[in-house]
Amino acid sequence: MAKLVRGRKEGKVSPEAYQSIMLDEIAGRLADITQVQTQILEHIKETTPDGVDFPISDVTVTGATVVNFVKEYPYRKIRSLDPVFNKGSNTAYIRVNEEAKEIPVENRESLSISRPKATIEYITIRVASGESATIRMIGHF
Numbered sequence: 001m002a003k004l005v006r007g008r009k010e011g012k013v014s015p016e017a018y019q020s021i022m023l024d025e026i027a028g029r030l031a032d033i034t035q036v037q038t039q040i041l042e043h044i045k046e047t048t049p050d051g052v053d054f055p056i057s058d059v060t061v062t063g064a065t066v067v068n069f070v071k072e073y074p075y076r077k078i079r080s081l082d083p084v085f086n087k088g089s090n091t092a093y094i095r096v097n098e099e100a101k102e103i104p105v106e107n108r109e110s111l112s113i114s115r116p117k118a119t120i121e122y123i124t125i126r127v128a129s130g131e132s133a134t135i136r137m138i139g140h141f
Contacts, residue, residue: 051079056137061092061125068122069139077121078141080114088133095124102126105135114140 054074059065069078086092086105093102096113097120105111113120118141127133 051140054139054141056081056139058087059125059135059137060088060132061127061135062132063129064124064126066122066124067137070121074139074141076141077118078139079116079118079120080112080140081120081123081137082112082114082140083110083136083138084113085110085136086133087136088127090127090131090133092133092135093126094135095126097121097123105133 056067059067070076084094084105086107086109089107091107092105094105094113095102103111103113113123125133125135
């Protein structure tokens with residue numbers, strides 16, 4: 001280390017010089033790590049397929065039920081639900097995230113819910129008091 005610092009006797013290096021040398025070394029290593037992380041992220045983006053389908057277990061609703069895709073499988077926001085099929089005999093109402101609009105799904109009816117980007121974090125499924133419905137869905141992210 002002493003040979004790196006000019007104008008000083010060999011073997012005598014000030015703490016400030018050591019600090020500068022260490023900070024320079026740390027900056028170089030951080031730059032290398034950042035470059036590797038960027039390469040890994042690009043590789044993941046290139047190899048991860050878009051539009052992966054995943055089944056969602058049938059949801060039986062007797063009041064109001066929340067299906068959260070971030071806290072439960074697939075642990076990420078999704079792009080669409082296609083189809084959403086009501087297997088029950090009563091009308092179910094579906095709300096996406098915090099939207100005010102509820103979408104009715106009649107008996108034996110199916111519908112699609114989609115967004116241009118993966119922004120669906122959760123859905124709320126509701127039925128009228130005293131009624132029940134079973135909803136089958138397939139999600140896409």
